[in-house]
Amino acid sequence: MAKILKLRELSKKDVLISAGHRMCAGCGAPTVVKMVLMASDYPVIAANSTGCLEVSTCISDYTAWKIPWIHSAFENAAATISGVETMYRALKKQGKIDREIKFIAFGGDGGTYDIGLQSLSGAMERGHDMLYICYDNGAYMNTGIQRSSATPFGADTTTRPAGSAVPGKTEQRKNLTRIMAAHDIPYVAQASPSHWMDLMKKVRKALEIKGPKFMNILSPCNRGWRSRTDDSIMLSRLAVETCHWPLYEVENGVTKITFRPKQKRPVEDFLRPQGRFKHLFKPENEWIIKKSQEDIDREWEKLQKEEALFAS
Amino acid sequence: MPKIVAATGNEGVANALRQVTPDVCAAYPITPQTELMQRFSSFVSNGQVQTELVLVESEHSAMSACVGASAAGGRVATATSSQGLALMWEILYIASGLRLPIVMPVVNRSLSAPLNIHCDHSDAMGARDSGWIQIWSENAQEAYDNTIQAFRIAEHLDIRLPVMICYDGFIIGHSISRIEYLEDGEVQNFVGEFRQVNPLLDIEHPLSYGPLILPDYYMEYRKAQDEVASKVSKIVLDVADEFKKLSGRKYGLFETYRLDDADIGIVILNSAAGTTKDVIDEFRDRGIKAGLLKPRLYRPFPYVEMGEALKYLKAICVLDRSDAFGGSFGQMFLDISTSLYPYDKKPLLINKIYGLGGRDYLPEHAEHVLNELIEITRSGKVKAYKEYIGVRE
Numbered sequence: 001m002a003k004i005l006k007l008r009e010l011s012k013k014d015v016l017i018s019a020g021h022r023m024c025a026g027c028g029a030p031t032v033v034k035m036v037l038m039a040s041d042y043p044v045i046a047a048n049s050t051g052c053l054e055v056s057t058c059i060s061d062y063t064a065w066k067i068p069w070i071h072s073a074f075e076n077a078a079a080t081i082s083g084v085e086t087m088y089r090a091l092k093k094q095g096k097i098d099r100e101i102k103f104i105a106f107g108g109d110g111g112t113y114d115i116g117l118q119s120l121s122g123a124m125e126r127g128h129d130m131l132y133i134c135y136d137n138g139a140y141m142n143t144g145i146q147r148s149s150a151t152p153f154g155a156d157t158t159t160r161p162a163g164s165a166v167p168g169k170t171e172q173r174k175n176l177t178r179i180m181a182a183h184d185i186p187y188v189a190q191a192s193p194s195h196w197m198d199l200m201k202k203v204r205k206a207l208e209i210k211g212p213k214f215m216n217i218l219s220p221c222n223r224g225w226r227s228r229t230d231d232s233i234m235l236s237r238l239a240v241e242t243c244h245w246p247l248y249e250v251e252n253g254v255t256k257i258t259f260r261p262k263q264k265r266p267v268e269d270f271l272r273p274q275g276r277f278k279h280l281f282k283p284e285n286e287w288i289i290k291k292s293q294e295d296i297d298r299e300w301e302k303l304q305k306e307e308a309l310f311a312s
Numbered sequence: 313m314p315k316i317v318a319a320t321g322n323e324g325v326a327n328a329l330r331q332v333t334p335d336v337c338a339a340y341p342i343t344p345q346t347e348l349m350q351r352f353s354s355f356v357s358n359g360q361v362q363t364e365l366v367l368v369e370s371e372h373s374a375m376s377a378c379v380g381a382s383a384a385g386g387r388v389a390t391a392t393s394s395q396g397l398a399l400m401w402e403i404l405y406i407a408s409g410l411r412l413p414i415v416m417p418v419v420n421r422s423l424s425a426p427l428n429i430h431c432d433h434s435d436a437m438g439a440r441d442s443g444w445i446q447i448w449s450e451n452a453q454e455a456y457d458n459t460i461q462a463f464r465i466a467e468h469l470d471i472r473l474p475v476m477i478c479y480d481g482f483i484i485g486h487s488i489s490r491i492e493y494l495e496d497g498e499v500q501n502f503v504g505e506f507r508q509v510n511p512l513l514d515i516e517h518p519l520s521y522g523p524l525i526l527p528d529y530y531m532e533y534r535k536a537q538d539e540v541a542s543k544v545s546k547i548v549l550d551v552a553d554e555f556k557k558l559s560g561r562k563y564g565l566f567e568t569y570r571l572d573d574a575d576i577g578i579v580i581l582n583s584a585a586g587t588t589k590d591v592i593d594e595f596r597d598r599g600i601k602a603g604l605l606k607p608r609l610y611r612p613f614p615y616v617e618m619g620e621a622l623k624y625l626k627a628i629c630v631l632d633r634s635d636a637f638g639g640s641f642g643q644m645f646l647d648i649s650t651s652l653y654p655y656d657k658k659p660l661l662i663n664k665i666y667g668l669g670g671r672d673y674l675p676e677h678a679e680h681v682l683n684e685l686i687e688i689t690r691s692g693k694v695k696a697y698k699e700y701i702g703v704r705e
Binding site: 043045047054055058059060061063065066067068069070071072073075076079080081082083084085086087088089090091093094097099101118119121122123125126 | 335336338362363364366367368369370372373376377378379380381382383384385386388402403406410512513514515518519520521522523524525526529
């Protein structure tokens with residue numbers, strides 16, 4: 001079992017993604033990566049799908065990664081790391097390598113929910129000893145804020161802009177965390193950088209478990225969310241406190257809510273600071289906010305029931 | 313002592329893979345490749361080969377897993393056909409761009425639509441400029457021999473490039489013929505230990521694979537790739553020389569058959585070359601100077617050597633088992649034309665498209681082509697530069 005995290009010890013650890021990368025100021029993704037890598041007590045090898053994180057952290061001849069890192073294409077981070085992990089097992093079996101190494105794939109929501117879903121599902125089903133981390137910023141941010149299946153209901157994006165005839169995204173988000181839990185893999189969790197201790201504990205727990213693991217981590221994007229650059233952590237906290245992004249884990253099929261807001265805040269608190277939801281506050285779009293709240297309430301209710309089911 | 317067996321082409325290639333023992337093999341079923349990986353998988357299940365299999369959910373993931381496994385630092389193979397190769401297309405360029413020595417038998421099959429599972433060369437021709445080395449094989453023996461040589465070529469420290477070994481689906485893949493197997497130990501000595509270059513698994517020396525390279529250096533990177541690929545011909549010949557010492561079987565950049573003093577010639581790939589050779593013998597018996605050239609190393613294409621071998625002829629027909637539409641020529645015809653362009657005096661060239669989607673290529677087709685070449689040398693005139701043979705009008 002991983003040791004308990006102590007801030008004093010964490011402060012002594014190397015930051016394995018260096019400063020000087022070209023991610024936007026206020027982007028959630030490098031914060032997420034930093035926390036994930038810092039949480040590991042093991043050497044890590046990472047794969048990265050094409051996307052913001054990838055294009056901004058490794059522009060030849062520079063790299064921000066202080067760990068072995070591979071980028072292949074957009075939709076195949078899971079398949080790529082599964083190949084690396086298989087070679088590791090092959091060489092370990094032959095006695096050519098003896099170190100304990102952990103394998104992590106990073107993908108954005110486009111590369112995970114959409115184009116990479118098949119590759120991810122396949123890798124999970126095959127049982128590779130790997131952790132897949134989706135940093136979910138809710139749209140194709142790298143190509144300029146296009147709608148993805150992770151984009152929240154009602155959000156304004158460049159391919160589904162809010163206009164007089166269309167009020168932004170007209171479909172609900174895909175619930176990827178549940179889809180991954182339905183793979184019956186040993187560990188699935190949802191986390192947020194606002195709750196850093198919860199996030200890092202989940203990573204540590206995941207890395208101690210043998211087999212395929214998946215974590216979905218909210219990653220605010222001020223360009224796409226049309227928010228202030230210094231509001232990332234605040235927004236990710238509001239996402240959790242409104243239960244838009246509930247923090248929970250599913251370990252061996254058992255659901256556990258890992259953070260319960262003292263008082264669940266209304267979804268408007270999460271929506272209002274973000275320009276992508278500005279149009280929802282017009283009278284004709286009130287129904288979208290109402291529906292969003294209903295969806296959130298239903299999911300939160302469901303999670304609590306599931307948790308209770310296993311507690312009894 | 314070599315062991316002589318009666319086996320299908322797929323069985324022979326599966327046996328070559330067993331003898332080489334890649335560290336990791338990722339694969340996905342597709343006709344007519346499936347038999348190859350089934351046979352290899354039973355070697356794994358029965359403990360006859362120590363390879364980690366990754367049974368992926370698509371060819372896209374097969375090639376992606378190969379990229380990861382190869383970058384990690386070990387010997388890697390996969391195999392595919394047709395739609396599978398088409399689905400891999402994106403990652404083929406990544407494998408070659410990252411200089412990963414992956415070996416992949418391609419059991420040639422047509423492309424959809426219309427759906428057809430039988431042999432033609434459209435699949436590999438579509439991937440001819442993906443930066444992979446392509447080696448084509450006439451029969452099961454060549455497919456077996458080329459698979460073994462492919463590891464030496466791919467893993468050569470001067471190039472480190474992926475290799476496709478192409479052979480005809482069903483015609484060679486599923487037909488039983490004579491194959492001479494080398495001994496396991498001989499094959500293992502021949503391919504040698506895998507030598508790691510910048511392995512991702514080296515935790516002490518972290519590397520980043522697959523950077524973004526913008527217009528400032530992208531073109532230099534591509535030019536460097538061209539320079540590396542220009543070393544391939546020599547390596548293919550060196551490996552063939554060594555292989556000849558081991559097996560007694562001679563391989564080159566291409567094979568010529570009764571070509572030295574020929575007036576007319578056929579250029580043709582893979583299994584149809586065998587049929588054509590028989591017909592050429594008949595024409596020779598009648599005193600007609602006919603010959604054949606069968607390319608082996610198709611990418612990088614040995615333009616100079618090919619031009620030198622063919623420039624003395626009066627008329628040549630290039631037979632393509634793949635097409636380009638609307639009167640555009642077959643892919644190999646374009647390459648042969650390019651080989652001959654620099655010469656002032658050059659043969660007359662025609663192109664025939666044959667055997668698409670498994671349509672039989674018969675001796676009478678070769679006869680028809682050779683008779684037409686005789687007519688061209690007599691009249692000095694070409695009736696049609698591109699025609700289909702063996703097709704209903």
